[in-house]
Amino acid sequence: MCGRFFGSTLQPNCSVGMSKKKAIVIGAGIAGLGASVRLAVKGYDVSVYEKNDFFGGKLTSRNVNGFRFDYGPSIFTMPQNVTELFELAGKNPADYFEYTRLDPIFHYFYEDGTRIKGCSDTTKFAESVAENTLDSKETVLKYLDKVKEINELTEDVFINRSLHKFKNFLNKETVKGVLNFGKIDAFNTMNEVNEKTFDDPKMVQFFNRYATYNGSNPYEAPGTLNVIQHYEINRGAYLPKGGMQQISRSVYELAVELGVEFHFGKKVDKIETSKSKVEAIVVEGERREADLFMSNMDVYYLYNQLLPQAKRPSKVLDQPKSGSALVFYWGINKSFDELTVHNILFAKNMETEYEAIFEKNNVCNDPTIYINITSKKCQGDAPEGGENWFTMINVPNNVGQDWDEIIARSRKNIIAKINRTLGTDIEPLIVAEDVMDPRGIDERYLSAFGSIYGNRFSSNFSAFFRHPNFSKEFKNLYFCGGTVHPGSSIPLSLKSAEIAVGMVE
Numbered sequence: 001m002c003g004r005f006f007g008s009t010l011q012p013n014c015s016v017g018m019s020k021k022k023a024i025v026i027g028a029g030i031a032g033l034g035a036s037v038r039l040a041v042k043g044y045d046v047s048v049y050e051k052n053d054f055f056g057g058k059l060t061s062r063n064v065n066g067f068r069f070d071y072g073p074s075i076f077t078m079p080q081n082v083t084e085l086f087e088l089a090g091k092n093p094a095d096y097f098e099y100t101r102l103d104p105i106f107h108y109f110y111e112d113g114t115r116i117k118g119c120s121d122t123t124k125f126a127e128s129v130a131e132n133t134l135d136s137k138e139t140v141l142k143y144l145d146k147v148k149e150i151n152e153l154t155e156d157v158f159i160n161r162s163l164h165k166f167k168n169f170l171n172k173e174t175v176k177g178v179l180n181f182g183k184i185d186a187f188n189t190m191n192e193v194n195e196k197t198f199d200d201p202k203m204v205q206f207f208n209r210y211a212t213y214n215g216s217n218p219y220e221a222p223g224t225l226n227v228i229q230h231y232e233i234n235r236g237a238y239l240p241k242g243g244m245q246q247i248s249r250s251v252y253e254l255a256v257e258l259g260v261e262f263h264f265g266k267k268v269d270k271i272e273t274s275k276s277k278v279e280a281i282v283v284e285g286e287r288r289e290a291d292l293f294m295s296n297m298d299v300y301y302l303y304n305q306l307l308p309q310a311k312r313p314s315k316v317l318d319q320p321k322s323g324s325a326l327v328f329y330w331g332i333n334k335s336f337d338e339l340t341v342h343n344i345l346f347a348k349n350m351e352t353e354y355e356a357i358f359e360k361n362n363v364c365n366d367p368t369i370y371i372n373i374t375s376k377k378c379q380g381d382a383p384e385g386g387e388n389w390f391t392m393i394n395v396p397n398n399v400g401q402d403w404d405e406i407i408a409r410s411r412k413n414i415i416a417k418i419n420r421t422l423g424t425d426i427e428p429l430i431v432a433e434d435v436m437d438p439r440g441i442d443e444r445y446l447s448a449f450g451s452i453y454g455n456r457f458s459s460n461f462s463a464f465f466r467h468p469n470f471s472k473e474f475k476n477l478y479f480c481g482g483t484v485h486p487g488s489s490i491p492l493s494l495k496s497a498e499i500a501v502g503m504v505e
């Protein structure tokens with residue numbers, strides 16, 4: 001390990017006086033943590049400044065009266081994006097981070113009594129669909145093959161590399177993608193593709209829901225985004241031992257081991273620049289200089305609040321923002337065999353639900369409800385005989401709605417719908433409670449408008465309107481996180497860190 005000497009870090013085997021280059025990361029969200037590990041491995045002396053007094057950003061955990069809740073993300077796909085960080089650092093991932101593949105992934109409930117089992121085995125899943133809807137097993141399997149193909153044609157172009165470097169388009173994967181452009185459903189919406197594919201409106205609703213995984217509306221998001229289904233249904237969903245928080249905890253511990261310095265409770269207020277370079281950040285009135293700066297914060301706030309002197313990339317920053325979430329964290333003093341780790345109770349009317357969110361900036365009275373229960377697998381997340389229910393509905397981002405009214409109304413509607421589905425009154429079973437709404441998401445993580453995923457995919461070209469992983473104006477400023485390329489979610493945020501650090505000379 002390197003030692004510290006008058007502010008510079010020395011390698012044990014390097015000659016005295018050869019100091020490492022210094023990198024500053026703004027934000028300790030999962031992307032900031034991933035970037036800090038990658039920069040440390042690259043030989044940088046890394047300092048992370050985080051506004052909150054905890055690491056992980058949205059990927060964090062909270063205890064409420066003896067119940068532990070993963071406070072933000074709950075669906076975990078593409079675990080290799082986490083494990084590769086340990087491999088990169090020459091460690092055995094299993095020493096830090098364990099996870100299991102979920103089977104079933106989901107239980108799905110419709111108001112007419114239809115139930116679908118989201119089995120991990122795609123054939124069994126397709127059989128469950130065929131038994132319970134008008135669509136055949138073959139239709140489902142063909143659709144899953146189609147979204148797999150979309151992934152093969154798009155992954156290298158849209159996910160694995162920067163979309164903003166011309167040289168990245170000069171390779172055989174991109175040429176293949178371009179030649180097969182007609183196959184990726186870019187000019188139909190997700191809903192149009194799903195309506196064409198499935199006879200049963202229940203299956204259209206089923207697959208349209210995946211648009212909400214990045215806060216988008218299936219009636220405007222391009223059909224290419226049906227690729228999201230591939231990541232969950234074809235490739236599988238996982239649960240880390242110890243819950244989702246273990247993802248950020250293990251990466252944080254790795255970063256600390258690699259010598260990354262964390263400064264918690266330190267909000268970066270300003271970025272000082274010269275003509276073509278960032279010179280320093282300002283924290284609590286003090287300047288902190290470095291050779292390289294990596295922003296993990298919401299790119300909208302970065303330009304509006306920290307970098308008002310920069311050329312504002314308005315085309316990127318002023319795109320329609322993603323939706324948000326209203327979450328009730330309920331400690332329940334009973335356990336329900338019909339529920340699994342992930343559960344969906346579908347709205348009666350899909351169109352009304354999306355119209356309320358994306359056109360009326362409101363919430364309908366019969367929303368689709370998602371219930372995540374980690375205590376099904378993680379012992380200790382709830383007291384004996386109880387369950388920890390992360391109960392979420394999709395809501396618009398914050399444009400000044402009366403959230404207290406929406407919360408009170410939605411709480412009543414959600415409880416009534418769960419009662420109808422489970423045939424019991426759950427209200428008296430709620431023994432612990434906490435709530436998160438878009439105002440809290442904005443305040444806690446500095447996510448503009450409480451939007452969870454930055455820009456939403458509102459047109460065919462939305463992928464091109466995410467901020468690049470580098471600054472065109474300041475040569476030592478880089479960007480990672482859910483609001484920049486390639487997108488939000490845990491795996492894509494980690495990908496953004498990989499792309500951004502990969503661009504560092």
Ligand SMILES: Cc1cc2nc3c(=O)[nH]c(=O)nc-3n(C[C@H](O)[C@H](O)[C@H](O)COP(=O)(O)OP(=O)(O)OC[C@H]3O[C@@H](n4cnc5c(N)ncnc54)[C@H](O)[C@@H]3O)c2cc1C
Pocket residue numbers: 026027028029030031032049050051052056057058059071072073074075076077266267268269296297298325327441444445446447452453480481482483488489490491493
């Ligand atoms: C309710 C909810 C459910 C979700 N469900 C899923 C899911 O099931 N699966 C999934 O993959 N994803 C899900 N997501 C999305 C996922 O959490 C995010 O895409 C991902 O965690 C983003 O990570 P990040 O590092 O980019 O940003 P963040 O987690 O937002 O981290 C940014 C960090 O920067 C800090 N910061 C901001 N400004 C400053 C400043 N000026 N100075 C210092 N620090 C600053 C913030 O405090 C924060 O810690 C969900 C999110 C929420 C909120």
